[in-house]
Amino acid sequence: MITVVDIVVPQDIHLGPLLVIAPAITASFAGPVLTGAIGVLAVAAQAYIGLHLGVLSSRNLMVQIAALAGLSALIVSFCVVRERRSRELAQVRSVAEAAQHVLLWPLPDxxxxxxxxxxxxxxxxxxxxxxxxxxxxxxxxxxxxxxxxxxxxxxxxxxxxxxxxxxxxxxxxxxxxxxxxxxxxxxxxxxxxxxxxxxxxxxxxxxxxxxxxxxxxxxxxxxxxxxxxxxxxxxxxxxxxxxxxxxxxxxxxxxxxxxxxxxxxxxxxxxxxxxxxxxxxxxxxxxxxxxxxxxxxxxxxxxxxxxxxxxxxxxxxxxxxxxxxxxxxxxxxxxxxxxxxxxxxxxxxxx
Missing domain, CATH: 3.60.40.10 (PPM-type phosphatase domain)
Known part of the structure; x- marks a missing residue:
């Protein structure tokens, strides 16, 4: 949607930097694989906008693409760390629940x-x-x-x-x-x-x-x-x-x-x-x-x-x-x- 709007609006309005929203939102509900895919798609969309406007080789657009790729990589690394800690927390919780059930046995019906x-x-x-x-x-x-x-x-x-x-x-x-x-x-x-x-x-x-x-x-x-x-x-x-x-x-x-x-x-x-x-x-x-x-x-x-x-x-x-x-x-x-x-x-x- 951001890509389409950026192409439609006048050329003096640039919405391409907003593409970083896509991987940032994806990280809130998805893992590193899907977040990385959305990051790659956002970089491709930024490049397509530059190609459509004829400014793909400009220094400004190159910096925007590099910044978007870097931020997407950071978001993916955050997802990797979060998933690893979530797995560790799940293991700790399972051990704690097992210990709690051993201590306080459920009473028979x-x-x-x-x-x-x-x-x-x-x-x-x-x-x-x-x-x-x-x-x-x-x-x-x-x-x-x-x-x-x-x-x-x-x-x-x-x-x-x-x-x-x-x-x-x-x-x-x-x-x-x-x-x-x-x-x-x-x-x-x-x-x-x-x-x-x-x-x-x-x-x-x-x-x-x-x-x-x-x-x-x-x-x-x-x-x-x-x-x-x-x-x-x-x-x-x-x-x-x-x-x-x-x-x-x-x-x-x-x-x-x-x-x-x-x-x-x-x-x-x-x-x-x-x-x-x-x-x-x-x-x-x-x-x-x-x-x-x-x-x-x-x-x-x-x-x-x-x-x-x-x-x-x-x-x-x-x-x-x-x-x-x-x-x-x-x-x-x-x-x-x-x-x-x-x-x-x-x-x-x-x-």
Whole structure:
């Protein structure tokens, strides 16, 4: 278009130098090959303009052609460097994503009579995990779940989260009670937390955790809190209840034995949904400084499946904070489905 216009307009108007726009724009969306081809085409167009006007051999046009060729070469070299760095960044991201998935394994969609969905929203840009964590394990006759939050951000928080997850996956099979499991986690965190303490934060690292044990048969579930907020219990009537909780200090604060942790019980009925979360959810603020009304919003979608519930909460939470969280946020939604046993009526409740 520039070439055609330059030929049509009067001879005292010269638009040929604008041809450098072509390779410059191409570099924004294409690679070095196509950018180089457009650069060659721009040089040819400049030469054609000179030939058409009969000034191809003039010193002025020769300088313009040389300058256009030089700028096109610089743009192509920029594309080469950009593509190489993009490949390196893609490799780094793939390794980081693999490491993140190894650390925080995705939870299964179903464990026994439980349907499970999880969601992690990282506050750090380009990150998928941070200091929040969750895990599930099968034990005899039921399922154990842990959700936790490590103080701080960055690599130190990720390292502490890895220690806590590894300790939970190993110790949950060695201790029959949740208080004993909490005491084992306390010992593991206290033993290794010094390895991840940044300078100036000695003795200030800790982690909150909520441990749950949900039986396959029966409605009485158990939980032990190490400084972590209580879950929400949603039923089909859009009612939200908070089970009674007696939290102990967070892990890493003080060496407590099994007797220092309380065992709380609550009724988890068929069709109910248990919603676990970290403090990044309830402490999220909007521009006016108002906290996110978590329980009120969760009640709106109490009848939804675990996956749909977390989908609604994710969009609603991000809309509340304007699209960017100040802290990591994690959710686990657990729905207890009815157990249908041969020889039993649909409405019968298991013993």
């Amino acid at each position: 179903r464990i026994g009579p439980l349907r499970i969905a999880c969601l992690y929203l990282a506050a750090e840009d380009e990150a998928q995990i941070g200091g929040d964590l969750y895990a599930t394990t099968r034990v005899e006759g039921g399922t154990r779940v842990m959700i936790g939050d490590v103080r701080g951000k960055g690599l130190a928080a990720v390292g502490e989260a890895a220690v806590l997850l590894g300790a939970f996956r190993e110790a949950t099979y060695q201790h029959t009670s949740l208080p004993a499991l909490a005491a084992a986690l306390e010992r593991s965190v206290s033993r290794y937390q010094a390895d991840f303490e940044p300078e100036g934060e000695a003795g200030e690292r800790f982690a909150t955790a909520l441990l749950l044990e949900i039986p396959d048969v029966g409605r009485i579930s158990r939980m032990t809190s190490c400084g972590h907020p209580a879950p929400l219990l949603l039923n089909s009537e859009h009612a939200v209840t908070v089970p009674s909780l007696h939290p102990a200090p967070p892990l890493g604060v003080g060496g407590m034995g099994p007797t220092g942790y309380a065992l709380d019980v609550f009724s988890f009925e068929e069709g109910d949904t248990l919603l676990l979360y970290t403090d990044g959810v309830i402490e999220a603020r909007d521009r006016e400084g108002d906290f996110y009304p978590f329980a009120e919003r969760a009640a709106r979608w109490a009848e939804s499946s675990p996956e749909a519930l977390l989908h609604h909460l994710r969009g609603d939470l991000l809309a509340h904070v304007g699209g960017h969280l100040g802290d990591d946020a994690a959710f686990i939604a657990i729905r207890r489905d009815p157990i249908h046993q041969p020889g039993r009526n649909h409405g019968d409740r298991p013993p």
